[in-house]
Every structure is written in structure tokens, then in C-alpha cells.
Amino acid sequence: EVQLVESGGGLVQPGGSLRLSCAASGFTFSSYSMNWVRQAPGKGLEWVSYISSSSSTIYYADSVKGRFTISRDNAKNSLYLQMNSLRDEDTAVYYCAREGDIVGATYFDYWGQGTLVTVSS
């Protein structure tokens, strides 16, 4: 069974940093591209970042570019999101999501339950 479990969320002051983790199990993690998607309270879904299976390709949403860094450790079956210079508008539930298993897939077939990040003074 595919499982994605996020951790690392919490309360942080504006300008602070936080590192999110996503532990993957039930599939060959090193074969899949992964993403972070967030959802502000009461709002819709917003894609945040993408990383290919080998980490060779990385993309960011304009809203986080230069502040967030995505990475992965295939040996540990883990995905990370380093968030720096946090702003109030970064407050959201952050989900890790697996890219679909069809070559060229552009959808997210499995999602974690999310971790809440609250940026507030």
C-alpha cells in the first residue's frame, strides 16, 4: 500500500524557516517524481514544487521561488521542503504528492495527509 506521511509543520514567525519531510513507503520511491502542494485555510489547492526521480529536474511556483528548496533522499525514501523567509501567506497545509506512474504523467495519484504550517507572530 502506497503511503506518504508528512511531518515538520508547526508555528513559525514571519521571516523564519522550517523543514518539511515526507516519508514514502509501499512503492519504489526512487522511480517516481514527487511534488509539494499546499492549501491555505479555506482556500484551493496550489502547486508548490516538483522534483524528478533523480533530482535532476526541479521546478518551483513563482510564489516560493528563491525561498523554498525541494530535495529528496532516495536511500531514505524521503522528500523534503526547506522553507526560508516565511511569510504570512505561506500559512497552509502542505501535502506531498506522487506523480502518476505512466510515462509523461502530469497528475498526482497519491497524496499524504498533509502537515500544517502556520506563519504568525
Place this chain on the structure above:
Amino acid sequence: SYVLTQPPSVSVAPGQTARITCGGNNIGSKSVHWYQQKPGQAPVLVVYDDSDRPSGIPERFSGSNSGNTATLTISRVEAGDEADYYCQVWDSSSDLWVFGGGTKLTVL
């Protein structure tokens, strides 16, 4: 950047058919994916690549995509289908994944 437009809400009686639209410039040239999200839960993929269903998703869920509009159709709507639904595409011109604003489906 590419924009996807969904109606904020759609209401339907049980047993009827719900249609949720997703508008975008020449969206028919893109692959559209749909997610269902119930309160307090993570999104679930219900349709991918315009009209394919993941295993475990009922045949009542179907999709179509042409021109400037993609549509998620839910036949024989049940109370358990009440949720927020999001469309999503990958914008190849900018290498960004884009979500629509979401549609709240209410089962009357």
C-alpha cells in the same frame, strides 16, 4: 500564466447528473485531471488524462475535454459525492502545474 476557471458551486439532487466545468484557453490541447476533496481529507484523483479513471473510482465519474472547456460528469449522484472538486493541468510553456479554483458540489 495559465488560468483555469471553475464555478464556485454546483448543486444537484440525489440520483441526478452533476457537471462541473473547467475553463482554460485551448484547454482541449492539454491533459486535464480531476480531484475530489472532502472536508479534512487529502485530495483524491478521480479522473486523469481527460477521461481515464484510477482503479477504485466508480464508473459514475467521467470526464471530457474539448475546445476551451473540460467537464467532470458525475452520474447518479450520491450523498457521499458531496465534496470540493479541482481540475488541474500541466502548463508546458512554463513548466508549472496549475489548479482550478475548485467547485463545491452540494447534494440537495
